[in-house]
Amino acid sequence: MQQAFVLADNLFQxxxxxxxxxxxxxxxxxxxxxxxxxxxxCGTVTVSGTTVSINFGAAPGCMLAGGINVSGSVQATVTxxxxxxxxxxxxxxxxxxxxxxxxxxxxxxxxxxxxxxxVNLTSSSGTLSGMVTITGAPQSFTMSGNVSYTQTDxxxxxTLTNVVFTQGACYPSGGSxxxxxxxxxxxxxxxxTTPTTGKVTVSIGKLSYPSTLPSYxxxxxxxx
Numbered sequence: 001m002q003q004a005f006v007l008a009d010n011l012f013q014x015x016x017x018x019x020x021x022x023x024x025x026x027x028x029x030x031x032x033x034x035x036x037x038x039x040x041x042c043g044t045v046t047v048s049g050t051t052v053s054i055n056f057g058a059a060p061g062c063m064l065a066g067g068i069n070v071s072g073s074v075q076a077t078v079t080x081x082x083x084x085x086x087x088x089x090x091x092x093x094x095x096x097x098x099x100x101x102x103x104x105x106x107x108x109x110x111x112x113x114x115x116x117x118x119v120n121l122t123s124s125s126g127t128l129s130g131m132v133t134i135t136g137a138p139q140s141f142t143m144s145g146n147v148s149y150t151q152t153d154x155x156x157x158x159t160l161t162n163v164v165f166t167q168g169a170c171y172p173s174g175g176s177x178x179x180x181x182x183x184x185x186x187x188x189x190x191x192x193t194t195p196t197t198g199k200v201t202v203s204i205g206k207l208s209y210p211s212t213l214p215s216y217x218x219x220x221x222x223x224x
Contacts, residue, residue: 001119001121002165003216004119004121005143006064006165007064008089008105008107010034010065011031011038011054011074011076011089012027012031012034012107014135014136014137017112018109018112019112020080020083020085020109020110020112024050024080025049025050025078027050027078027087028051028052028078029047031076031087039062039064042061043055043056043062051075051076051078052075052076052078053073053075054073054074054075054076055073059095065167068097069095069096070095071093071094071095072093072094072095073094074090074094075089075090076088077090084109084110085110086108087106087107088104088106089104089107090103099124099216101123102121103120104118104121105120106118107134113135113136113137114136115133115134115136116133117132118131119131119132119147126149127150128147128149129150130147130148130158132145132146132147139167140166141164142163142165142175143163144160144175146160157180158178158179158180159177159178159180160175161175161176161177162174163175163176164190170195171190171195171213171219172190172195173191174191175190176188177190184204185204186202187202187203187204188201188202188211189201189202194213198212198219199211199213200212
C-alpha cells in the first residue's frame with residue numbers, strides 16, 4: 001500500500017497538483033505535466049480530455065522519485081461533483097520494485113492536499129481493501145485509516161494512525177500500524193530513526209520489543 005501511495009504521489013503530488021476549483025480536464029493536464037516531469041524520457045504519458053494514460057514500459061520500467069522502479073501501466077481519470085474532485089487510478093500489469101499490483105485507487109479531495117482514498121488492490125500475496133485519509137505536505141504525506149488484508153489462510157484488520165512517509169525514504173518516520181489477526185493485536189510504532197535503521201517497536205499487550213522491518217525493493221533490512 002505504501003508503494004501504491006508513493007506511485008500516486010509521483011503522478012499528482014499530494015501537496016498539491018490537484019486544484020478542486022479547476023475543471024477535470026485542467027486537473028488531468030496538471031497530472032500529465034507532473035508525471036512527465038518525473039518520468040523525463042522514460043515511458044509515455046498521454047492526456048485525452050479527463051483521462052491520463054501512463055505507460056512505464058516493460059520491466060524494469062521507469063525509476064520514480066523516491067527510488068522505486070515501476071513497469072506496466074496506469075490510467076488516471078478525473079471527475080468532479082460539487083466541491084469534490086476525484087482521481088481514479090486503474091493499475092494494469094503493474095510491477096513496483098518487483099511486486100505485482102493490480103486494482104484501483106480512488107482519491108477524493110476538496111482542498112488538493114487531503115484525500116479520502118478508497119483502496120482495492122491485489123498482489124501476489126493477497127488483497128487489500130479499505131479507506132485511508134492521506135494528508136499531503138512538502139516532500140511527505142501522512143496516512144490514517146482502516147484496511148482489510150486477505151491472504152489464503154487469514155484476514156488481517158490493519159489500522160494506520162498518523163503514519164508519516166517522507167519522499168525517498170524506505171520506511172515511515174512516525175505513527176503506528178495496528179494489525180489485528182483473530183484476537184491478537186500487534187502495534188508497530190515507527191520513529192524518526194526508522195527510515196535509516198529499519199528499527200521499529202512492536203507491542204503485544206503489555207509486551208514491547210524492538211524489531212527490524214522486512215526488506216523490499218532496494219530497501220534491505222537495516223543492520224546495527
